[in-house]
Amino acid sequence: MRDANLAGESLSTGPAEAPDTIRVLVAKLGLDGHDRGAKVVARILRDAGMEVVYTGLYKTPKDVVQAAIQEDVDVIGVSLLSGSHVPLFRELGRCLREEGAGHILVVAGGVIPEQDYPALLEGGVDAIVPQEARSDLIVTTITDLVTARGRI
Amino acid sequence: MTVVTHSTRPRRAAYVPSADLVKDVLAGRAIAIARMISRAEEGYPEAAAALAELYRHGGKAHVIGITGVPGAGKSTLVSALIKAYAAEGRKVGVIAVDPSSPYSGGAILGDRVRMSETAAAGGAFVRSMATRGHLGGLTRATLQAVDVLDAAGYDPVIIETVGVGQDEVEVVTAAHTVVVLSAPGLGDDIQAIKAGILEIADIHAVSKCDKPEAAATVSALRGMLALGGERPGSRRAPPVLPVSAVSGERIGELKDAIGAHWAHLNESGERVERQRAMGRTRILGTARHLFQQKFQEAPETLERQIRAVAERRMDPAVAARALLGWEETP
Known part of the structure; x- marks a missing residue:
């Protein structure tokens, strides 16, 4: 696929097209020290051919947004198990807008009760993947979101 | 049934031409710098002129x-x-x-x-x-x-x-x-x-x-x-x-x-020598890459040579020279 691109594949195939390599930042926000799940997701995305930047634990939304901008990722995937998802995702969305990084998609995972879904979506989350999701569902969610957004 | 919940406002973004990023890169804007690096990585032909301009800076x-x-x-x-x-x-x-x-x-x-x-x-x-x-x-x-x-x-x-x-x-x-x-x-x-x-x-x-x-x-x-x-x-x-x-x-x-x-x-004055060595490697490396790209654009020719080499009708060195047009295909 990459070779086709290096061979000078034209960019005019339309806006609804994913970049050749999808880049994802997998992050943990706030006081949540459990990153086994985040690492498993990172591995799943790697095996699906994506480039995954892993940032480590205890990050602030501001740190994550700055890293996502420098790494030019298509998606920020955040796993949260701490219960403080509503304020943290709201802050993440605010930082993204403030930095003019509205092109970066946000996918939420972890332990998130359904009654909080509207608040997350309102705060700028693009998709919420429930914890029982199989690996292929995580992959297609990201691929579909990036394809719909288009190449940047 | 496991379902993913999506936002009702799907996100869209437009492709910014590389030429338009140059000014922002020079001004140190992170988003433009990061995007320019991605375009170099992807090898978009559209980015070549912008990268050339940045090289001069x-x-x-x-x-x-x-x-x-x-x-x-x-x-x-x-x-x-x-x-x-x-x-x-x-x-x-x-x-x-x-x-x-x-x-x-x-x-x-x-x-x-x-x-x-x-x-x-x-x-x-x-x-x-x-x-x-x-x-x-x-x-x-x-x-x-x-x-x-x-x-x-x-x-x-x-x-x-x-x-x-x-x-x-x-x-x-x-x-x-x-x-x-x-x-x-x-x-x-x-x-x-x-x-x-x-x-x-x-x-x-x-x-x-x-x-x-x-x-x-x-x-x-x-x-x-x-x-x-x-x-x-x-x-x-x-x-x-x-x-x-x-x-x-x-x-x-x-x-x-x-x-x-x-x-x-x-x-x-060693800096000049090192810079020359860097230039040499980059030119030759890019040339090698362009060659490869050229052959991948015409896969039939390459495929013919691969078959001949695999069937031992031709040796890999002769096939490579033939691919470059330096030798008549037997």
Whole structure:
């Protein structure tokens, strides 16, 4: 696929097209020290051919947004198990807008009760993947979101 | 049934032409810098003119290569250097390379884990890149990424290679100053006299000097260098510096040694020679890439040669010459 691109594949195939390599930042926000799940997701995305930047634990939304901008990722995937998802995702969305990084998609995972879904979506989350999701569902969610957004 | 809940406002974004990014890169805007690096990585033909313009604006930054075995402590060392340079008010650009999976093409880029705090505090620009099949410790677009950071005003620009084995020495033609980081406790002193990576150092650093084994590694390296160990074309014996990035011990000395090497390159005129070597490698590397690309555009011709070679009707050397049009196809 990459070779086709290096061979000078034209960019005019339309806006609804994913970049050749999808880049994802997998992050943990706030006081949540459990990153086994985040690492498993990172591995799943790697095996699906994506480039995954892993940032480590205890990050602030501001740190994550700055890293996502420098790494030019298509998606920020955040796993949260701490219960403080509503304020943290709201802050993440605010930082993204403030930095003019509205092109970066946000996918939420972890332990998130359904009654909080509207608040997350309102705060700028693009998709919420429930914890029982199989690996292929995580992959297609990201691929579909990036394809719909288009190449940047 | 497991379902993903989506926002009702699907996100859309437009492609910004590379020519429009140049001004923002030169002004140091992070989003534009990052995007430009991605376009170099993807090899978009549309970005070629913009990258050429940025190349003309570069050439100011001191490019430092840091290489060493996996786990030697390269990322931790880079993090400590970012902090040391930030204390002098210098903004560091970092390109950190990690390997791509040979099977899926995906990658886990984990160098940031150890850099995020110092990077945020020190105003550094850290970019992780995957090798994408390129061998030698760097990626095809590493040097273009360096150009972008250089043009954006980052100085120094540090290239952290993948964890290398014994002969991934490509960084030597990518950086002005090469720091080879050795970790204590990995093998006996015969490792120190082997050919390969140890020969490319302008500066040897030994990590984890808080550990007792570090002294043995330092003395093995010094012993090797006592027999003559400067890089061919270099008129300066490389120092061996024990450092501990965790405690911050002697990081200042390493930074000063890097600075002294840069001063030496500038005063002795060696910088010009290194820049020529860098230019040569880049031209030939790009030419090789363009060749490959050309043959992939015409897969039938290549396919014919592959069949002939596989069936032993032709040998690979003749097939390669035929592909280049240097030999009549029998």
